[in-house]
Amino acid sequence: MGTSAHKHATAAVLMVEEGSVRCMGNWTVAEMHPLEQQLPHIRWPEQATLTFDMQAVQRMDTSGAWLLARTVQNLNSKGIQVSLHGLAPGAQALFELVTKADGVPRQLPQPKRTPFLINLGQNSLLALARGGDLVAFIGETGEAAIRLLRHPTRIRWAAMLHELGQAGHRALPIVGLLSFLLGIVIAYQGGVQLRNYGANIFVVDLVGLSMLRELAPLITAIIVAGRTGSAYTAEIGTMKVTEEIDALRSLGIAPMDLLVLPKLMALLIALPLLTVYADIVGVFGGMVMASVQLEVGFGTFLDRFDEAVSLDSYLVGLGKAPVFAALIATVGCFQGFRVSGSAESVGRHTTLSVVQSILAVIIVDAAFSVAFSYLGI
Amino acid sequence: MNHYTADNADIVIRARGLTTRYGERQVLNNVDLDVRRGEILAVVGGSGSGKTTLLRHLIVLARASAGSVHVLGQDVGALSEQSLLALRRRIGVLFQNGALFGGMTVLENVGAPLREHTQLSDRLIDELALVKLALVGLGADAGLLYPSELSGGMRKRAALARAIALDPELLFLDEPTSGLDPLGADGLDELVLSLKAALGPTIIIVTHDMDSLWRVSDRVILIGDGRVLGEGPMAELARSEAPEVRRFFQGPRGRAAQGRSTL
Numbered sequence: 065m066g067t068s069a070h071k072h073a074t075a076a077v078l079m080v081e082e083g084s085v086r087c088m089g090n091w092t093v094a095e096m097h098p099l100e101q102q103l104p105h106i107r108w109p110e111q112a113t114l115t116f117d118m119q120a121v122q123r124m125d126t127s128g129a130w131l132l133a134r135t136v137q138n139l140n141s142k143g144i145q146v147s148l149h150g151l152a153p154g155a156q157a158l159f160e161l162v163t164k165a166d167g168v169p170r171q172l173p174q175p176k177r178t179p180f181l182i183n184l185g186q187n188s189l190l191a192l193a194r195g196g197d198l199v200a201f202i203g204e205t206g207e208a209a210i211r212l213l214r215h216p217t218r219i220r221w222a223a224m225l226h227e228l229g230q231a232g233h234r235a236l237p238i239v240g241l242l243s244f245l246l247g248i249v250i251a252y253q254g255g256v257q258l259r260n261y262g263a264n265i266f267v268v269d270l271v272g273l274s275m276l277r278e279l280a281p282l283i284t285a286i287i288v289a290g291r292t293g294s295a296y297t298a299e300i301g302t303m304k305v306t307e308e309i310d311a312l313r314s315l316g317i318a319p320m321d322l323l324v325l326p327k328l329m330a331l332l333i334a335l336p337l338l339t340v341y342a343d344i345v346g347v348f349g350g351m352v353m354a355s356v357q358l359e360v361g362f363g364t365f366l367d368r369f370d371e372a373v374s375l376d377s378y379l380v381g382l383g384k385a386p387v388f389a390a391l392i393a394t395v396g397c398f399q400g401f402r403v404s405g406s407a408e409s410v411g412r413h414t415t416l417s418v419v420q421s422i423l424a425v426i427i428v429d430a431a432f433s434v435a436f437s438y439l440g441i
Numbered sequence: 442m443n444h445y446t447a448d449n450a451d452i453v454i455r456a457r458g459l460t461t462r463y464g465e466r467q468v469l470n471n472v473d474l475d476v477r478r479g480e481i482l483a484v485v486g487g488s489g490s491g492k493t494t495l496l497r498h499l500i501v502l503a504r505a506s507a508g509s510v511h512v513l514g515q516d517v518g519a520l521s522e523q524s525l526l527a528l529r530r531r532i533g534v535l536f537q538n539g540a541l542f543g544g545m546t547v548l549e550n551v552g553a554p555l556r557e558h559t560q561l562s563d564r565l566i567d568e569l570a571l572v573k574l575a576l577v578g579l580g581a582d583a584g585l586l587y588p589s590e591l592s593g594g595m596r597k598r599a600a601l602a603r604a605i606a607l608d609p610e611l612l613f614l615d616e617p618t619s620g621l622d623p624l625g626a627d628g629l630d631e632l633v634l635s636l637k638a639a640l641g642p643t644i645i646i647v648t649h650d651m652d653s654l655w656r657v658s659d660r661v662i663l664i665g666d667g668r669v670l671g672e673g674p675m676a677e678l679a680r681s682e683a684p685e686v687r688r689f690f691q692g693p694r695g696r697a698a699q700g701r702s703t704l
Binding site (some may be wrong): 096127 | 453492555558565568572573575576605607631
């Protein structure tokens with residue numbers, strides 16, 4: 065043990081020997097770990113006074129001084145008086161600094177814990193209030209939209225066209241790829257079954273109806289929610305953190321007019337267009353699969369398509385798109401405005417935005433299906 | 442201070458011919474600089490003079506286009522990323538806006554470097570964080586707050602507590618008094634002096650607070666147009682006849698601060 069003190073960087077050591085305590089090594093933050101582990105297991109001699117020989121301590125920083133101070137305090141509370149010998153002047157000063165009574169509280173502050181029922185109640189109220197906030201936000205957006213429609217000259221075309229490019233044009237590759245693959249998968253999966261009955265041609269009905277009525281609007285909305293809704297939240301949220309929203313307000317510019325309405329309008333235009341695009345590419349995917357796998361050529365496919373799929377089906381699918389767009393833009397912007405303070409909050413609300421808008425899209429889609437079947441469309 | 446025995450060289454930072462360009466623009470031009478162990482060195486200069494860039498070199502966040510920087514005896518340009526990390530652990534930085542992590546409480550912020558770099562128990566880390574908070578004059582209750590709930594002065598103090606979490610040998614303060622009211626700024630100046638007395642690090646302050654210069658610094662370096670325009674103790678610089686130095690220190694604010702410091 066004695067020789068280890070002479071090595072270059074030695075861990076902090078404390079040894080109890082015949083009624084006195086010898087300390088050595090580096091009492092610095094990088095070297096304190098072994099001693100901290102060892103301290104609770106030390107058996108202190110049963111005597112009224114104890115001398116700590118600190119001569120062999122090479123260096124001491126705040127962490128070493130604090131651990132020493134804590135040990136001394138523990139011994140004092142057991143009725144053992146401690147005297148320190150050979151502490152270097154600088155270390156002595158540090159030791160006194162960290163022991164100063166007014167400085168460090170004896171107790172770690174505990175975050176307040178609330179009982180379960182109170183917690184439940186508070187969270188329920190919070191959820192209700194949040195719902196109320198959303199309704200208020202929708203109301204504000206609607207009011208601002210009406211105001212804007214009365215004065216169409218105040219529409220911010222540049223901002224809206226920019227958003228339109230971001231949300232629409234740049235989404236074309238991913239929407240196209242996914243709906244093409246979706247068309248292929250449906251034609252393939254359905255075709256395998258249809259072939260067993262020799263009903264190959266009905267793959268047209270299958271692909272056409274499912275894509276146009278249901279899948280193209282849905283997959284497009286989900287992609288846009290993940291792509292654009294999240295971007296809205298992150299953009300508005302970051303502006304909130306950097307006080308840009310407050311700056312806009314103080315300049316007399318309503319954030320609604322500059323940020324929310326252009327996004328909402330852009331999405332109301334972009335999502336139906338993307339849906340039409342997804343319809344076409346998706347059906348094309350089905351066509352390719354039908355001709356490769358089921359011997360239904362392009363010409364036959366298109367002839368049958370005319371008979372099988374009514375205009376209603378197309379319009380039903382397309383009609384859902386603006387509703388989805390409004391949902392996604394509203395949720396995205398709303399979550400953006402709810403961001404507070406930190407970068408972490410931006411991340412949390414962006415996640416919430418995507419989850420909630422996809423959830424909302426699927427629920428509303430289901431509601432549409434029920435309503436349409438009730439109405440017999 | 443006794444905990445600097447391992448490295449007894451007297452110069453902790455040595456920059457020679459330090460030059461930085463951002464594209465065409467030359468930010469630092471052939472800067473020579475020595476920082477002595479244990480001093481409080483103030484780096485001053487107008488906005489855009491290159492002092493923030495200089496600071497980024499000294500805290501080993503930027504590498505020079507030309508010239509060399511030795512920090513704590515190590516040539517920064519020649520170090521691997523791994524050794525740079527080890528070197529940065531010996532350096533504490535108070536960023537201008539605090540740069541506290543928004544998702545953590547103040548106590549967690551201060552404990553973060555300890556948690557990353559040591560194996561100490563959570564309890565000891567929390568205690569040490571409380572000690573550091575007490576050193577910067579913050580109570581335990583402040584430890585439970587989030588950075589967004591702090592006032593400007595408290596945020597600076599909390600950030601300072603994090604900067605000294607590992608008992609750094611070099612402590613860099615970027616505009617520590619900016620955005621504080623006069624009382625808060627005075628308090629922070631005093632805090633810097635008391636930390637210097639308690640922990641004994643070498644302190645480099647980037648500032649243009651004239652009062653701080655007079656009260657806190659041992660030595661001042663004036664940067665302008667990417668060059669060192671003048672250096673020396675504040676009292677000497679204030680008497681300097683060089684026109685660039687006079688222009689900086691002999692404005693109404695400079696003279697007012699000098700008047701206050703001699704009261």
